[in-house]
Amino acid sequence: QLQLQESGPGLVKPSETLSLTCTVSGGSISSSSYYWGWIRQPPGKGLEWIGSIYYSGSTYYNPSLKSRVTISVDTSKNQFSLKLSSVTAADTAVYYCGLIIAAAGTVNEWGQGTLVTVSS
């Protein structure tokens, strides 16, 4: 069974870039059956889709975050990554990476989530 694990700094300063990596185990990130996505959840609030990437490198971003987001994939390491620039306190959230079934658009597997706090 595919498993996902987020990693990266838990504290980022305002105006800096948030960088997270999701490591996929138990399967190949190069499968044409999946997209790979990032979703976040501010404390006490709902889920927000950040963006998704296909193994080919095609990316899809939330229009509200598009100007600040970059998602990339490293097939050699079976990882995909998120960069969010110019962060503010509003970007404080639990960040989840997820496996998305390409045919359905469902997030079938989730990482455990990692809390990123934006503070000086």
Add this chain to the structure above:
Amino acid sequence: SYVLTQPPSVSVAPGKTARITCGGNNIGSKSVHWYQQKPGQAPVLVIYYDSDRPSGIPERFSGSNSGNTATLTISRVEAGDEADYYCQVWDSSSVWVFGGGTKLTVL
């Protein structure tokens, strides 16, 4: 962009039926998926393609979708069903959209 609207909260007594709605413009023309999220945990898919259940999800969970409203129905509600529930669609412009979430309270 496409917007999904859920009631902030729904309350139900144990053994009764809970219905959680998800409103969107002509949502009946889209496939709706539902996730359950318990405190401190990642979400779990409970319904996909409007009404299909992943393996391991009890038959008490069902879904429907028509017109401008999709509905998640939980029959014979148990204390363990208390959680936040989110609807989600995959919009035609290749964006994923979540509803604002509904907190289900079991009285």
